[in-house]
Amino acid sequence: MEVVLLEDVKTLGKKGQIVKVNDGYARNFILPKKLGIEATPKNLNDLKLQKANEARLAAEQLAAARELAEKLGKSSITVSIKAGEGGKAFGSVSSKEIASAIASQLSLDIDKKKLVLPEPLKTFGVHEVPIKLHKEVTGKLAVKVVES
Incomplete structure (x- = not known):
């Protein structure tokens, strides 16, 4: 199962990364603890929009x-x-x-x-x-x- 990480997970990766994990690990650990969400097309699109927004905010802060x-x-x-x-x-x-x-x-x-x-x-x-x-x-x- 592919999962989009919402927070840094020590053994998996950083926030915003898409990682492939076992189904049981995702269902029993990552999803219940809100460390990640399932990598559906909607969630991937939301992640893309969120990253674009963060990049725009970072550029504005740099200019300021x-x-x-x-x-x-x-x-x-x-x-x-x-x-x-x-x-x-x-x-x-x-x-x-x-x-x-x-x-x-x-x-x-x-x-x-x-x-x-x-x-x-x-x-x-x-x-x-x-x-x-x-x-x-x-x-x-x-x-x-x-x-x-």
Whole structure:
């Protein structure tokens, strides 16, 4: 019997794959646990339409991420931190502070986990911070750290 998998099954395959299994295995395990459905022409057509819809959504998300990356590349934000003696930075600027500055200054909602900051910014000046917007798109944002 051919079955279309609705979820990943460790020994069979990935979601959306069409696999050939024994009738008993399909009737007693895969179908009752809703891990797959029988590969009828209607179900195969539904799967094809679903994959086309997912591909269209993925393309839209990629285009939106590229557009946002372009917008971020042209803009910059300013973050101020206290200065100690001799003009040295007292503290640092973390990804959480950068994310809140983006929200307030650029009116964009970007999660702090998307900021690729290996370590907090501890010096004054302009720093380029990469932002992972999509698995294929990384934008760069200029962050200006000034004395408060």
